[in-house]
Amino acid sequence: MSRKNLPDSLELLLDTMCNTFGGIMFIAISLVVMSQIISQQQKNMTQEEISKNIIEKMKQNIEALRQENVRLSQQALSASMNTGNVTPEKKAVLQRLKEEREKNLKLEHDIERLESKIRLAEQKQKELDESAKKLVEELELQKSKLRLEKAKLQQRRRDLNAEISKLEETLKNIQPRTLRFAKLKETEKSPYWVLIQRNKIYRLGDSGSPVNGEVELEYFNSGRRVRMKPLNGAAVDDDPETVFNFLFKDVDKERYFVNLVSDNDSFSTLMVARQYLRNKQIHSNWSINPDFEFGVYSNVSYSASE
16 A cells, blocks of 8 residues: 555555554453463363462563553554654654553553453352352261161160160069078177179168268167168279278278168179178178168167178
């Protein structure tokens, strides 16, 4: 296209617009190409490889490219103003053109930045949706496991209740055992009172000087009867020998015999205690009296077995 027919002012304006537009297009194309390269690299990376630091660095690089694009575009516009032999009219037109171009560049830059933020927000929304979906799936799986575990526990409870019912029925049909010890004989020894309630040992000891804090005496019926109330007892564990050694360490077998009084539910502990006393050659007597109530008499003779 020949420029001979164009006035000088229009020729200069056309050159300026072509040079400016060409520079802007080159920078814009470069920006697009680099953005595509960065996006492609990001797509090829696994989710584990994309860290917050890498994403932040990419955002900074893109922002730097945008800033460089604006700077170079403004330089191109400013360079067009340095052309010689420019009349005041041309200069005014070029100045307005430069201002409008700068406004346009700023708007384009703002639009690109907003579009980038929108894309990041959409990507973040997608990731959040995927995370929420995974959480819902995991929650449903956990609920399913808990329901299955609950069903197993409920079945286990039913089985245990059935077993308990069978044992209770069997217990009802068991006849009380008969205790057989050596022949009883009268003794001048004083009784050392020991209560057995719910398989625990409660020592009253000598009624004249009782053991402190284990059994309380309660007199009633005008003092003619007494009730022994168990307070603090000792359980017989897997090592009854040690327990009984402690409980009966102060029993003088030359002075006392052990008077065992048990409730209806402590047969096993009564047997163990009786056997211990026999092994230690301590005389003893036993009785079943779940109320632990006795008459008070002035003249009483006792009997004990070996």
